[in-house]
Amino acid sequence: MSTSPGVLMAAEIAEQPAVLRGLLGDRATAIRAVSRAVAARKPRFVLLAARGTSDHAALYAKYLLEVRAGLPVGLVSPSTFTVYRARPDLRDVLFVAVSQSGGSPDLIDSVAAARGCGASTLAVTNNPASGLADAAEFTVDVGAGVERAVAATKTYTAELLTLYLVLAGLTGDDVSAATAGLADAAEATLAAHDAVLAAASRYRFASRLVTTARGYCYPTAREAALKLMETCYVSAQAFSAADLLHGPLALLDATVPVIAVTTPGLGAQAMKPVLAGIAERGADLLLVGAPDGLAVQTDGVGEELHPILSILPLQSLALQMAVGRGGDPDAPRGLKKVTETW
Amino acid sequence: MSTSPGVLMAAEIAEQPAVLRGLLGDRATAIRAVSRAVAARKPRFVLLAARGTSDHAALYAKYLLEVRAGLPVGLVSPSTFTVYRARPDLRDVLFVAVSQSGGSPDLIDSVAAARGCGASTLAVTNNPASGLADAAEFTVDVGAGVERAVAATKTYTAELLTLYLVLAGLTGDDVSAATAGLADAAEATLAAHDAVLAAASRYRFASRLVTTARGYCYPTAREAALKLMETCYVSAQAFSAADLLHGPLALLDATVPVIAVTTPGLGAQAMKPVLAGIAERGADLLLVGAPDGLAVQTDGVGEELHPILSILPLQSLALQMAVGRGGDPDAPRGLKKVTETW
Numbered sequence: 001m002s003t004s005p006g007v008l009m010a011a012e013i014a015e016q017p018a019v020l021r022g023l024l025g026d027r028a029t030a031i032r033a034v035s036r037a038v039a040a041r042k043p044r045f046v047l048l049a050a051r052g053t054s055d056h057a058a059l060y061a062k063y064l065l066e067v068r069a070g071l072p073v074g075l076v077s078p079s080t081f082t083v084y085r086a087r088p089d090l091r092d093v094l095f096v097a098v099s100q101s102g103g104s105p106d107l108i109d110s111v112a113a114a115r116g117c118g119a120s121t122l123a124v125t126n127n128p129a130s131g132l133a134d135a136a137e138f139t140v141d142v143g144a145g146v147e148r149a150v151a152a153t154k155t156y157t158a159e160l161l162t163l164y165l166v167l168a169g170l171t172g173d174d175v176s177a178a179t180a181g182l183a184d185a186a187e188a189t190l191a192a193h194d195a196v197l198a199a200a201s202r203y204r205f206a207s208r209l210v211t212t213a214r215g216y217c218y219p220t221a222r223e224a225a226l227k228l229m230e231t232c233y234v235s236a237q238a239f240s241a242a243d244l245l246h247g248p249l250a251l252l253d254a255t256v257p258v259i260a261v262t263t264p265g266l267g268a269q270a271m272k273p274v275l276a277g278i279a280e281r282g283a284d285l286l287l288v289g290a291p292d293g294l295a296v297q298t299d300g301v302g303e304e305l306h307p308i309l310s311i312l313p314l315q316s317l318a319l320q321m322a323v324g325r326g327g328d329p330d331a332p333r334g335l336k337k338v339t340e341t342w
Numbered sequence: 343m344s345t346s347p348g349v350l351m352a353a354e355i356a357e358q359p360a361v362l363r364g365l366l367g368d369r370a371t372a373i374r375a376v377s378r379a380v381a382a383r384k385p386r387f388v389l390l391a392a393r394g395t396s397d398h399a400a401l402y403a404k405y406l407l408e409v410r411a412g413l414p415v416g417l418v419s420p421s422t423f424t425v426y427r428a429r430p431d432l433r434d435v436l437f438v439a440v441s442q443s444g445g446s447p448d449l450i451d452s453v454a455a456a457r458g459c460g461a462s463t464l465a466v467t468n469n470p471a472s473g474l475a476d477a478a479e480f481t482v483d484v485g486a487g488v489e490r491a492v493a494a495t496k497t498y499t500a501e502l503l504t505l506y507l508v509l510a511g512l513t514g515d516d517v518s519a520a521t522a523g524l525a526d527a528a529e530a531t532l533a534a535h536d537a538v539l540a541a542a543s544r545y546r547f548a549s550r551l552v553t554t555a556r557g558y559c560y561p562t563a564r565e566a567a568l569k570l571m572e573t574c575y576v577s578a579q580a581f582s583a584a585d586l587l588h589g590p591l592a593l594l595d596a597t598v599p600v601i602a603v604t605t606p607g608l609g610a611q612a613m614k615p616v617l618a619g620i621a622e623r624g625a626d627l628l629l630v631g632a633p634d635g636l637a638v639q640t641d642g643v644g645e646e647l648h649p650i651l652s653i654l655p656l657q658s659l660a661l662q663m664a665v666g667r668g669g670d671p672d673a674p675r676g677l678k679k680v681t682e683t684w
Contacts, residue, residue, distance in 0.1 A: 047414055051585060051588045055585070066419070067422055072430050074417065077404070077408070079612060083611075208549065215426060229589060230589040233595070235577040235598070243394065248568070248571045
């Protein structure tokens with residue numbers, strides 16, 4: 001337990017611009033070398049395996065790989081390998097495991113099984129000395145430095161940017177111009193703190209909450225919901241904007257606030273029918289990426305990189321809500337930093 | 343609006359054993375013929391596309407295909423095709439779209455795009471005269487008859503069994519013995535109604551709820567949560583048992599009831615650490631598939647077919663809870679029967 005509630009999480013949130021700069025600077029060459037080696041395998045299908053926060057980074061990679069690399073992608077249920085002992089034919093498959101700790105047995109076993117089934121295997125982890133890195137043929141270090149808060153923040157955005165850079169290496173794209181303003185935009189986004197405090201105060205007594213987004217920023221909705229669950233204990237549910245219309249819309253009313261991620265881009269444009277539906281249900285709506293909501297600095301940063309920015313005010317929101325409710329987000333009830341599942 | 347609340351949903355829940363018998367009887371030959379034609383394409387990867395309830399049937403198919411057919415599988419985000427206009431290389435890919443109505447534009451467009459990208463395409467739908475069936479090269483009719491209640495029930499279990507039969511056709515397995523007792527087991531499970539009424543009464547004032555399962559029955563947890571959201575407006579959250587440990591466990595306390603699906607099998611065995619974690623958090627726990635919980639008749643029915651049975655008491659629970667709260671599950675607020683998304 002830290003002496004001051006949330007001090008670790010606050011420090012790690014604040015470190016993110018520096019972590020991003022590190023990935024775009026010194027670490028970029030190593031990542032590019034690994035992704036070139038992976039590209040030489042000419043994968044035709046990608047499987048991604050992860051849990052918790054890292055699963056949202058994997059979901060981001062899924063959109064990127066499908067849209068930018070033209071590769072069909074699946075998110076793995078590790079139980080297929082570990083519980084049911086499936087041994088599928090994985091020739092021509094790239095199997096990517098994403099994990100902060102690299103320590104969860106089900107992921108390690110899945111990578112080992114996938115490798116045995118003919119897949120090329122890549123570990124994306126904050127611990128290159130982990131069991132996961134040992135099990136995989138290739139490893140990329142996300143380089144976020146030791147993360148001490150139970151609620152992952154800097155390792156999440158580091159995983160996102162690392163996966164973006166791995167993909168750029170696969171496709172051979174030069175992304176130096178696209179990423180030039182990213183770390184500064186992260187810094188500017190984190191500096192806009194007043195709206196976060198106001199939202200935290202407004203949600204002080206909320207026990208249920210819905211987050212939504214579409215496309216590249218859908219992982220932001222998922223990760224924000226997880227942060228709110230694990231630090232504030234609210235029933236926070238994330239829906240892709242389209243899925244929200246297929247049923248869950250009914251649960252919305254004036255007592256269930258909605259947080260919608262609408263940083264400018266095709267994903268936000270596709271959300272218009274959903275925002276109308278949310279308004280019809282009389283729900284309270286907070287827009288992430290709008291000047292009168294939680295502002296996100298995205299000038300000069302392409303939509304593909306927005307998820308690295310749009311999560312930032314929502315990490316701060318979870319922290320402020322948790323502390324405001326008397327909790328300590330550095331030590332959520334019932335959780336440890338490294339979760340081991342089988 | 344029906345005259346008596348939930349009368350349509352109740353009737354369609356009760357029809358399920360007959361629908362299952364129809365699929366195992368007259369319809370089985372047609373399904374087998376289609377799946378043989380699909381098998382001749384020798385797919386190496388499978389992509390599944392669906393929304394809402396049908397997405398849970400697709401998730402079931404994912405487990406089946408990975409474990410039984412040894413094929414890597416991905417669940418498609420339709421926005422990849424429709425919003426971001428991705429055109430991935432889908433040679434050797436089988437693209438399966440699952441939809442009750444076959445009418446949602448994003449699914450139809452995704453199938454058309456996938457076909458243009460070289461995939462073999464299969465529509466699994468309750469409407470073989472739909473736009474989805476037109477767009478796909480192959481179509482299987484799930485044969486549930488017209489579904490009038492907004493909350494899908496009989497089309498869900500019909501989709502599950504149809505997908506099971508399609509897979510059996512792909513692998514060439516004779517499943518007549520495995521499926522022999524299924525419809526009777528469904529009938530017996532639906533007859534055990536007292537425990538459902540007791541649970542509905544117990545949850546009368548719950549506004550938050552968690553469902554969990556692992557492996558083949560994880561789709562049951564997902565579908566139960568959706569039914570509870572759309573008919574009872576509760577914040578019902580489904581987690582795979584392993585994912586629950588990676589963060590969301592913190593939100594559990596004595597005020598958040600947990601429904602865990604534990605019909606006997608490898609999936610339920612793998613849930614033991616999670617059930618211990620739930621107990622530690624002091625949460626109220628209802629077991630689906632246990633004699634003192636919501637009983638499910640699974641004698642002689644293999645684990646792969648359990649999802650067709652384990653959802654049944656949970657459909658009834660959603661119906662009874664909705665009616666008990668003064669709602670009409672045949673006409674949930676804010677929803678229409680066919681949801682169109684882009």
